[in-house]
Amino acid sequence: MIARLAGTLVETTADGATVDVGGVGYQLLASARTLDALGPIGGSVVLLTELQVREDGWTLFAFGSPGERATFRLLTSVQGVGGRVALALLSILTPEELAAAVSRGDKAMVGRANGVGPKLAARIVNELAGKIGSPALAGSAGASAPRGGPAHDALSALANLGFKPAEASAAVAAASEELGPDATLDALVRLALRKAAK
Template sequence: MIAKLRGIVDFIGEDSVIIDVNGVGYLVFASRRTLSMLPQKGGEAGLMIETHVREDHIHLYGFADNAEKQWFALLTTVQGVGAKVALALLSVLSPTDLLRALAAQDTTALCRAPGIGPKVATRIVGELKDKAAKLNLGPVAAPVATGAPTATTSSKKSAKQAKGDGIDAVGMEPVVDDGVVLADAVSALVNLGYGRSEAFGAVGKAAQQAGDDKTLDTLIRLGLKELSA
């Protein structure tokens, strides 16, 4: 079973990339978020891989970081959400955005993805809200200005500007994004005696209120305010 690929980017398509590993080209399907972070043709990159084996095919799905991979696995457990729809959802919402959407039960945000209607969005929220609260997303990775230019070079993103858009590739380093702070805030409320599900919902609402000020202290304070309301 293939869990990770590292090689030379040979071709980037609309929903996939071909990575040359020692002369063998692997076709890897990925979200637009992940594809946008890859270096241009000839650059070296690495992706975390989910392998799906069927009777008539073997498909490889690539992810920028462990958070995106975990969300893909979780989303595909929902009836009506296959690999293609899961990638479409991950193309329009980052792992952190998904966490917020489920915490706030924001089905409108989920419906931004092609293939996701109100019925499926409601099912995703209903089935995954509690499960998402238990995800250990960890840090994502962000690009460092070394090596070959990325596919988004024209936007001149710096490592700080790309925070949260990370990818596990050569010339990349881990950074902590909002998702980690949200998870820490949920854990803090659970340690205070609140249920994980209610803590998750409270932190989701707190994140919306906090805006750009999503520090751990702020999220805990606003979360406690929500829980005591």
């Protein structure tokens, strides 16, 4: 399983990117949100990944944050939601926005994504109710963008300093995992800034 790639951004397309890792170019599919956060061609990138193996080929999906990847996994567990449909949803809704839409039963919001008709939107809302936004998404060690307390404030601080959402989320999640649940806001922000600057 390929879980993470760190390398040089070679090119981006409308729905993906190519990252050079030690001379090997990995073709990745990603949400518009993740692609927007990648930065310039030739720059260094670190992406979380999910490898899907099908009869007709292997597809590597890339994510800018642990929360996006966890949400992708939940979405693709719903019958009729493939990787591309999940990315279409994550292109228009953050994991938090999707969780809120599911908790409200807002099928219209979910149905805004390309490839998601009314029936599929209803199935997504019904099947993910009680799952998304729960420990299955949050994880025990920073598996999603933090939603409350010092971690949430640290995320806001990095966003206010100009970091892109995917960069800020990944840095704060990594800092939270390293410092543990009792970390102060000051410690989280300092460590997250060091991680984001790498």
